[in-house]
Amino acid sequence: QVQLVQSGAEVKKPGASVKVSCKASGYTFTSYYMHWVRQAPGQGLEWMGIINPSGGSTSYAQKFQGRVTMTRDTSTSTVYMELSSLRSEDTAVYYCARESGVVVNAFDIWGQGTMVTVSS
Amino acid sequence: NFMLTQPHSVSESPGKTVTISCTRSSGSIASNYVQWYQQRPGSAPTTVIYEDNQRPSGVPDRFSGSIDSSSNSASLTISGLKTEDEADYYCQSYDSSNQVFGTGTKVTVL
Numbered sequence A: 001q002v003q004l005v006q007s008g009a010e011v012k013k014p015g016a017s018v019k020v021s022c023k024a025s026g027y028t029f030t031s032y033y034m035h036w037v038r039q040a041p042g043q044g045l046e047w048m049g050i051i052n053p054s055g056g057s058t059s060y061a062q063k064f065q066g067r068v069t070m071t072r073d074t075s076t077s078t079v080y081m082e083l084s085s086l087r088s089e090d091t092a093v094y095y096c097a098r099e100s101g102v103v104v105n106a107f108d109i110w111g112q113g114t115m116v117t118v119s120s
Numbered sequence B: 001n002f003m004l005t006q007p008h009s010v011s012e013s014p015g016k017t018v019t020i021s022c023t024r025s026s027g028s029i030a031s032n033y034v035q036w037y038q039q040r041p042g043s044a045p046t047t048v049i050y051e052d053n054q055r056p057s058g059v060p061d062r063f064s065g066s067i068d069s070s071s072n073s074a075s076l077t078i079s080g081l082k083t084e085d086e087a088d089y090y091c092q093s094y095d096s097s098n099q100v101f102g103t104g105t106k107v108t109v110l
Helices: none
Strands: A003-006 A010-012 A018-025 A034-039 A045-051 A058-060 A068-073 A078-083 A092-099 A107-110 A114-118 B009-012 B018-024 B035-039 B046-049 B063-068 B073-078 B087-094 B099-101 B105-109
Touching (some): A003 A107, A018 A114, A045 A092, A078 A092, A107 B046, B046 B063
Antiparallel strands (some): A092 A114, B018 B073
8 A cells, every 4th residue: 555654753962963764655656746744742734845756856945945955765765854953943743745646736645754852 | 935824723512513714824825726634643644625625535525625715715614523523624735836734723522
């Protein structure tokens, strides 16, 4: 079945970087854009950016420009999101979400989420 | 960038109807499709409405969506409320370079 499986929870110190993975299965990896969305504890959803797994092109939300890098590995059908210069406000659950191939700009499959805790 | 504003919470009894609004701050609500996601505690979001008013397969017809250009808003209506509908609901839309989520609404079934 179509699914996205993310890497496990992370605890990082302020100023460090974190790299979260999202492994896709059950569909043609390069045929669907992938987005990253985060959710701070008790807060709403926040879009971070998008990667085209086919060519690797990316577009990031202005808020994260310069701190986020999204990459992919087509050999393992995995996308990655790396966030640097972490601060306490980056404590959140990070989700990968596949953009629907039928409905543009809508998310049809989500990963289970990865909790990233930033604490000294 | 525009914002999508939702009421913080709504509550109603089982069997009743609730409507959640999603107001776009700038630009026309009709210019880009609106999606609605349901998120239960500890789980990832799932789609209940896409393209303003379309239901994915498996979503009951108790869920419906609409847009109103006069108020520049979208709405999600849940009729015949069930306890399983208790969750957070988020609208989502986009422009040329960004995806935007609404502020979220907690639905409580009394």
